Amino acid sequence: MNYIRSGHRVEAAEQAAMARLRELEADWRMLKRSAREAMTPGRVVGVGLATGFVLGRAGTIEDAGGLGRILGASVAMLNFAASRQAHEAAEVAELAAGESDLAD
Numbered sequence: 001m002n003y004i005r006s007g008h009r010v011e012a013a014e015q016a017a018m019a020r021l022r023e024l025e026a027d028w029r030m031l032k033r034s035a036r037e038a039m040t041p042g043r044v045v046g047v048g049l050a051t052g053f054v055l056g057r058a059g060t061i062e063d064a065g066g067l068g069r070i071l072g073a074s075v076a077m078l079n080f081a082a083s084r085q086a087h088e089a090a091e092v093a094e095l096a097a098g099e100s101d102l103a104d
Contacts, residue, residue, distance in 0.1 A: 051071065
């Protein structure tokens with residue numbers, strides 16, 4: 001009898017985890033959309049010019065102190081975002097290839 005109760009607990013925990021995963025995926029999509037909307041060409045160019053100016057005045061990234069760490073973290077985040085987009089594009093291409101195979 002105790003086994004049945006724990007089985008229900010496991011099911012409830014799995015359902016809660018799946019609900020949290022769906023919520024997390026929705027939040028991630030919203031974050032991506034708002035980040036994409038915020039990255040206007042003017043802002044990207046402005047940030048690039050400002051960063052270039054500060055780094056040019058500092059001489060090297062190491063001389064820039066905290067900015068160098070921020071720049072390194074920014075580059076890492078951009079690389080992560082690019083790899084995530086590439087992964088999503090590969091998944092879409094794989095699905096499209098599977099659908100075209102079924103159509104033939």
